[in-house]
Amino acid sequence: MQTKVESPAAQLPQMVDARNPGQPLDLDWVLGAQANLSAIERRCATLPGRRSVKKDHQAAWLLKAITCIDLTTLSGDDTVGRVRRLCAKARQPVRADILDRLGVSGITTGAICVYHEMVPAAVAALDGSGVPVAAVSTGFPAGLSPFHLRVAEIGESVKAGAAEIDIVISRRHVLTGDWQALYDEMREFRAACGDAHVKAILATGELGTLRNVARASLVCMMAGADFIKTSTGKESVNATLPVSLVMLRAIRDYHERTGYRIGYKPAGGISKAKDALVYLSLMKEELGDRWLQPDLFRFGASSLLGDIERQLEHHVTGAYSAGWRHAAG
Numbered sequence: 006m007q008t009k010v011e012s013p014a015a016q017l018p019q020m021v022d023a024r025n026p027g028q029p030l031d032l033d034w035v036l037g038a039q040a041n042l043s044a045i046e047r048r049c050a051t052l053p054g055r056r057s058v059k060k061d062h063q064a065a066w067l068l069k070a071i072t073c074i075d076l077t078t079l080s081g082d083d084t085v086g087r088v089r090r091l092c093a094k095a096r097q098p099v100r101a102d103i104l105d106r107l108g109v110s111g112i113t114t115g116a117i118c119v120y121h122e123m124v125p126a127a128v129a130a131l132d133g134s135g136v137p138v139a140a141v142s143t144g145f146p147a148g149l150s151p152f153h154l155r156v157a158e159i160g161e162s163v164k165a166g167a168a169e170i171d172i173v174i175s176r177r178h179v180l181t182g183d184w185q186a187l188y189d190e191m192r193e194f195r196a197a198c199g200d201a202h203v204k205a206i207l208a209t210g211e212l213g214t215l216r217n218v219a220r221a222s223l224v225c226m227m228a229g230a231d232f233i234k235t236s237t238g239k240e241s242v243n244a245t246l247p248v249s250l251v252m253l254r255a256i257r258d259y260h261e262r263t264g265y266r267i268g269y270k271p272a273g274g275i276s277k278a279k280d281a282l283v284y285l286s287l288m289k290e291e292l293g294d295r296w297l298q299p300d301l302f303r304f305g306a307s308s309l310l311g312d313i314e315r316q317l318e319h320h321v322t323g324a325y326s327a328g329w330r331h332a333a334g
């Protein structure tokens with residue numbers, strides 16, 4: 006079987022759209038956003054069973070998923086050694102013998118995602134690979150440090166070589182309906198990023214309602230977010246299908262009204278290949294094939310890659326290896 010999947014770096018030049026500049030805060034639009042919980046739940050309940058891709062198609066979709074992973078380590082005990090091992094995995098996400106049998110070469114993960122202190126090590130380890138480094142920022146995960154320090158943290162990570170910045174929003178602005186404060190904060194974070202792309206982490210598990218998720222999504226896009234991201238991975242509820250549906254529809258709405266395509270990053274608790282397939286099919290159904298590229302879609306995941314590699318090994322050998330053989334990623 007020949008499954009041609011190009012690396013994200015190879016895909017980017019012809020795929021990149023104009024960057025979202027943002028727009029003035031439109032409160033009528035924001036307050037008009039609603040979320041019908043029972044309709045959303047009904048739609049999501051049908052998703053896992055509905056679209057099942059098999060055999061070679063499944064392998065191709067799993068390879069696609071790999072190119073969209075922000076391979077992540079966000080632990081208090083991260084070391085330079087761990088980050089270097091993860092970067093080696095980002096450069097070569099699947100064992101060479103498995104890729105040979107799939108007829109694929111040159112794939113990488115979408116990015117590496119680390120805390121600020123690990124950015125220089127990751128940048129050095131990924132030199133020449135085309136894999137960008139994403140830094141979580143702005144007092145991740147709670148986002149409750151002094152505002153000027155949150156802004157300064159972005160600048161430090163950009164200076165250290167991060168090409169993508171994952172900021173956390175102030176959940177209290179959403180919970181109190183202070184959309185202007187959320188907009189102003191996000192606008193300032195975006196400005197501090199300069200040319201680095203900014204992903205706005207909504208921490209949806211802490212926003213109370215799906216309607217708040219829809220409104221916060223719109224405000225962050227209006228303030229210039231390049232991506233909206235569900236979670237830090239540290240909330241008690243992280244990425245879910247209902248939240249994803251609401252955020253994807255906000256992205257669709259924003260695209261229809263402004264012409265700008267905003268990326269989506271579900272993050273936290275996505276660790277199985279079959280879950281990745283459900284997310285890919287949700288993207289395809291809600292937003293179309295254009296959103297299946299790494300410049301518009303990422304998984305934030307620390308252990309998903311290991312399960313995908315295991316499934317690909319099963320695809321080419323017919324046997325499952327032990328999970329520990331695919332530990333990194």
Ligand SMILES: O=C[C@H](O)COP(=O)(O)O
Nearest residue numbers: 238272273274305306307
């Ligand atoms: O943004 C990424 C998340 O922190 C990763 O979460 P995870 O460890 O549950 O995959």
